[in-house]
Each structure stands twice: as C-alpha cells, then as structure tokens.
Amino acid sequence: MNRRAYQAIMRLRFMLLMQYRIAALAGITTQFMFGFVKIMVLEAFYLSTTQPQPLTFQQAVGYVWLGQAMLRLLPWDGDGEIQALVRSGNVAYELCRPLDLYSHWYARAIALRVAPTLLRAVPVFLVTLFVLPPKYALSIPTAGGWAAWILSTLGAIALGCAITNLINISMFWTISGEGISRLIPAVVIILSGMGVPLPLFPDWSQRLLELLPFAGLVDTPARFFTGQLSPTMIWVFLARQLVWTAILIIWGRRLLARGLRRVVVQGG
Amino acid sequence: MRDGIRLYLRYVSMSLRSQLQYPASFLMLVVGNLAITGIEFLTIWALFSRFGSLGEWSLPEVALFYGMVHMAFAISEAAARGFDILHRQVRSGDFDRILLRPRSTALQVMGLEFQLLRVGRFAQGLVVLRWGLTSLKMSITFAELLLIVAAIIGGGLLFSGLFVLQATLSFWSVDSLEVVNLTTYGGVETAQAPISIYRGYFRSFFTWVIPLATINYFPLMAILDHADPLGIPHWLSWLSPLAGLVFFVLCLQVWNFGVRHYHSTGS
Numbered sequence: 001m002n003r004r005a006y007q008a009i010m011r012l013r014f015m016l017l018m019q020y021r022i023a024a025l026a027g028i029t030t031q032f033m034f035g036f037v038k039i040m041v042l043e044a045f046y047l048s049t050t051q052p053q054p055l056t057f058q059q060a061v062g063y064v065w066l067g068q069a070m071l072r073l074l075p076w077d078g079d080g081e082i083q084a085l086v087r088s089g090n091v092a093y094e095l096c097r098p099l100d101l102y103s104h105w106y107a108r109a110i111a112l113r114v115a116p117t118l119l120r121a122v123p124v125f126l127v128t129l130f131v132l133p134p135k136y137a138l139s140i141p142t143a144g145g146w147a148a149w150i151l152s153t154l155g156a157i158a159l160g161c162a163i164t165n166l167i168n169i170s171m172f173w174t175i176s177g178e179g180i181s182r183l184i185p186a187v188v189i190i191l192s193g194m195g196v197p198l199p200l201f202p203d204w205s206q207r208l209l210e211l212l213p214f215a216g217l218v219d220t221p222a223r224f225f226t227g228q229l230s231p232t233m234i235w236v237f238l239a240r241q242l243v244w245t246a247i248l249i250i251w252g253r254r255l256l257a258r259g260l261r262r263v264v265v266q267g268g
Numbered sequence: 269m270r271d272g273i274r275l276y277l278r279y280v281s282m283s284l285r286s287q288l289q290y291p292a293s294f295l296m297l298v299v300g301n302l303a304i305t306g307i308e309f310l311t312i313w314a315l316f317s318r319f320g321s322l323g324e325w326s327l328p329e330v331a332l333f334y335g336m337v338h339m340a341f342a343i344s345e346a347a348a349r350g351f352d353i354l355h356r357q358v359r360s361g362d363f364d365r366i367l368l369r370p371r372s373t374a375l376q377v378m379g380l381e382f383q384l385l386r387v388g389r390f391a392q393g394l395v396v397l398r399w400g401l402t403s404l405k406m407s408i409t410f411a412e413l414l415l416i417v418a419a420i421i422g423g424g425l426l427f428s429g430l431f432v433l434q435a436t437l438s439f440w441s442v443d444s445l446e447v448v449n450l451t452t453y454g455g456v457e458t459a460q461a462p463i464s465i466y467r468g469y470f471r472s473f474f475t476w477v478i479p480l481a482t483i484n485y486f487p488l489m490a491i492l493d494h495a496d497p498l499g500i501p502h503w504l505s506w507l508s509p510l511a512g513l514v515f516f517v518l519c520l521q522v523w524n525f526g527v528r529h530y531h532s533t534g535s
Contacts, residue, residue, distance in 0.1 A: 026447055029447060030447075030449055030454065033450045033454045034454060034457060036470070037457050037458050040465065040466050040467060040470070041315075041322075041461050041465065042315075044322055044323050044465035045315055045322055046319070047323065048319050048320060048322060049319045049320055053318065053319075183300055183303060183304065185304070186303065186304040186307040187307075190307055190310060190311065195308070195310075195311040196311040196314050196315055200314065200315060201314045201318075202314065202317050202318065
C-alpha cells in the first residue's frame with residue numbers, strides 16, 4: 001500500500017513541475033549559450049596544444065552538451081517547499097502522515113529532479129544530435145554506450161536525490177538555508193564535472209575526484225556516452241554510484257531522526 | 269544633479285546600515301560569496317595546467333581578464349540590485365508608490381537596495397587581478413592603471429545597463445525574464461576569456477551590440493600589447509571605458525520609455 005502512496009506523490013509532483021514550460025524554454029536558451037561558450041573556450045585550449053589529451057575535443061564537446069542537457073538533475077538546492085515547511089514549523093503536518101518521512105521526501109526529490117530535466121534535455125539532445133554541424137555536435141554512441149549511459153544516468157538520479165534529501169534535512173540545523181546552501185552549488189558544479197570535464201583536471205587529482213560522490217552525477221554518464229569509458233566498465237562505476245547512494249541515504253536517515261528529536265513546533 | 273547624488277548616498281547608507289545589523293551573518297554571506305565566485309577561477313586554472321596556454325594568452329594574462337570582469341559585475345550587482353528585483357515591485361503594484369514621488373524613478377529604484385555582500389565577488393576579482401599583475405612582472409604605468417580602473421567602472425555601468433533593460437522588460441512581462449541572464453551571467457562567463465578566441469558572429473555581438481569587449485579585452489589588448497585579429501588599433505582602447513557610460517545612458521532612455529508605458533497591476 002505504501003509503495004503506491006510514494007508513487008502517487010511522485011506522479012503528482014511530476015505533473016505539477018511539468019507545467020513550467022515557458023521557464024524551461026528560457027532555460028534551454030541559456031543552456032545553449034553556456035554550452036557554446038564552454039565549447040568555444042575548450043576549442044581554443046585544444047588548438048593551443050599538440051599533446052594527446054585524456055579526452056578528445058569531440059568527446060569534450062559531447063561531455064559539455066550532456067552536462068547542459070542534464071543540468072537540472074544536479075542536486076544544487078533543496079526542495080523549496082520542504083525548506084519552507086521546516087522554517088515555518090509546518091513540518092509537524094508531515095509527521096502526521098502515515099508515511100516514512102525520508103521516503104516521502106525522496107519521492108518528491110525524484111520528481112523535482114526528473115521533471116525539469118525531461119523538459120530541457122529532450123530539445124537539447126535533439127538539437128545537439130541532429131542539427132548542429134558535426135564538429136560541435138553530440139556523437140551518437142554505440143549500443144553498449146547507450147546502455148551504459150542509461151544505467152549510469154539512473155545511478156546519477158538515485159545519487160542526486162540522496163544528496164537533495166541531505167540538503168533538505170540540513171535545514172533542521174541551518175534554518176535560514178543561507179549558509180551551507182550557498183556553498184553547495186559551487187562544490188557540486190566543480191566536482192561533478194559541470195564546470196570543466198573532470199578528465200581535464202590535473203592527473204594527480206583524478207583518483208580523488210573519482211572517489212568523491214559528485215563524479216557520479218555528471219562525469220560518469222558523460223564518459224560512457226562519449227565513449228571515453230568502455231561500456232564493460234559500467235559495473236564498477238554503477239557500483240560506486242550505488243554505494244555512495246546507500247551511504248548518503250543511511251546518513252540522511254540518521255540525521256533526519258536526530259533532527260526530528262530536537263524539532264520544536266511553534267504554535268499558531 | 270548634486271541633490272540627486274546626495275539623495276542616492278542617503279539611500280545607500282540606509283541600506284548599508286540595515287544590512288550590517290547582523291554583522292556575523294553578514295560576514296558569513298560575504299565569505300560565502302567570495303568562495304563561490306572564487307571557485308570559478310579554479311576551473312580556469314585546471315584548464316591551463318592541462319593545456320599550457322589559451323591561444324596566445326597565458327594564465328596570468330587571463331587572470332587580468334577574469335579579475336576585471338568580476339569586479340565590474342560585482343559593482344553592478346551591488347549598485348543596480350534594485351533593477352534586478354524590480355519585477356517584484358511591478359507584480360505587487362508597489363512601483364506605483366515610486367511614481368508618486370517627485371524624484372527620478374531610476375534613482376529611486378537604484379536606491380531600493382545596495383547589496384553589500386557583493387564585496388565578496390569584488391574582493392576575489394581584485395585578488396586574481398593583483399596576482400595576474402604581479403606574476404606578469406611587467407611595469408605598468410600610471411596611465412595604464414587608470415585605464416584599468418576606468419574600464420572596470422565602465423563595465424559596472426554596462427552591466428547595470430543590462431539590469432535596467434531587464435527591469436524595463438518586466439513592465440510588459442510582469443515577471444523577471446531569464447533571457448537577460450544570457451547577457452549578464454552569460455556575459456561574465458564569456459568575458460572571462462579574451463573575446464578574440466570566440467567565433468565571428470558571437471564575437472561581433474559582444475563587441476558591437478553589447479560591448480562586453482570594452483570591459484577588459486580592448487584595454488588589456490593595449491596594455492599587454494597583443495594585436496587584435498581584426499586589426500582594431502590600440503589608441504581606440506583608451507576610449508573603451510566610455511562605451512559602458514554610453515550604453516548605460518541609452519538603457520536609461522529605454523527605461524524612461526518603459527515607465528511611460530507602465531500599467532499598474534492594480535493589486
């Protein structure tokens with residue numbers, strides 16, 4: 001019975017979020033602009049060197065477009081409504097529901113990330129795959145590449161939602177949501193590969209970047225799609241995403257339980 | 269005019285006092301702003317450590333581009349914040365109150381808020397600019413230093429002009445249009461690198477339509493003695509700070525046109 005409830009929550013939020021189509025259109029324009037700026041800068045950098053790079057220019061182009069297409073999947077903020085609930089004390093209502101609070105919020109997080117991504121990713125994919133001149137276009141991967149990309153994207157969603165939930169839960173401590181939440185976007189953008197493709201970071205940092213959870217958000221799917229990683233490696237990378245998801249879920253549940261013990265509900 | 273400036277300074281001091289009511293929280297906001305904007309330089313550093321140079325430009329040279337555009341943007345984010353949040357006033361109908369007062373509307377809107385926390389972005393731009401200047405080990409004349417300062421102020425005016433345009437659009441759309449972000453936030457991202465590395469149409473747009481190139485590219489081309497691929501002479505660089513001023517004045521004309529066509533939402 002409970003599973004149906006979570007599915008219903010997810011579906012309702014999803015339908016609501018799909019309403020913001022004009023905002024999505026403006027967002028898509030922005031994403032193309034940023035994508036082109038990034039690609040032109042990278043092109044100038046690639047033209048400055050003759051040494052082979054860990055990522056070919058073509059792969060870097062694909063990496064940038066995938067990042068732009070999946071931008072809204074990134075967990076760089078919490079769920080605004082949940083944050084308002086915690087701030088106002090109305091979170092008490094949430095406790096009255098015969099549902100597990102963590103799973104309820106997780107279901108909302110899935111809708112929060114996936115719905116806007118769908119609205120934006122489809123046009124970005126269509127244009128970058130079929131309209132742009134080959135030099136600046138996204139290359140169609142092999143069948144194995146597609147499969148590995150789909151699996152790692154599912155992993156990225158699971159991971160991103162676990163991080164979103166942690167941000168939600170951190171509201172019990174920060175209340176205003178100003179402190180940490182202002183730093184999170186910067187950290188997520190740099191360490192996920194959204195700023196610069198991670199393989200282009202210095203060699204000594206590669207091991208560290210791979211071990212951190214953030215690489216699983218943008219870097220892993222993008223490297224499978226562009227063929228920088230062989231599809232046979234999917235199990236290693238998927239396992240890494242899922243282990244981090246599990247760790248963050250357990251941590252999030254613990255924090256939520258602690259946060260709820262000290263929650264003070266204001267009357268009125 | 270002098271009276272207007274006095275009034276604006278009164279607005280600024282009121283705004284500053286209210287923001288400094290909670291010094292600790294204010295300090296945290298500034299540090300946060302510094303860290304977030306500073307992390308962007310990390311990505312540029314990473315690319316240079318991988319590729320060595322960006323065309324004919326070195327990392328310290330690009331640091332000057334980066335520092336100048338961020339300082340310029342920080343100025344406009346702080347000073348033109350009122351225009352950035354104007355759509356709220358339009359939607360709620362509060363803009364009517366501004367129309368009732370016998371003073372310039374642009375001045376009053378600018379006085380709505382002076383967002384001091386932007387000193388974070390300003391400071392990191394200054395640090396990066398300084399680092400670039402010292403690692404270039406070049407002797408810089410007083411006139412060149414003046415050009416840099418003037419170009420940063422001109423850039424502040426240019427970005428402020430864009431915020432004014434965004435606010436003017438909200439008279440018709442009643443909401444803030446994300447499209448303008450393409451030229452503000454997108455403009456900062458674009459102008460972090462020398463504008464000469466971009467492709468023709470894109471580069472022309474940010475040279476002639478929205479003259480981002482005047483914030484850092486033209487001044488630095490002269491100071492660092494790089495030849496422009498389109499053969500624009502160096503003496504023109506010394507006029508570039510004026511472009512920001514002209515752009516800002518033009519935007520104010522558009523604003524006045526918008527104000528005349530304003531219809532209250534009535535709520």
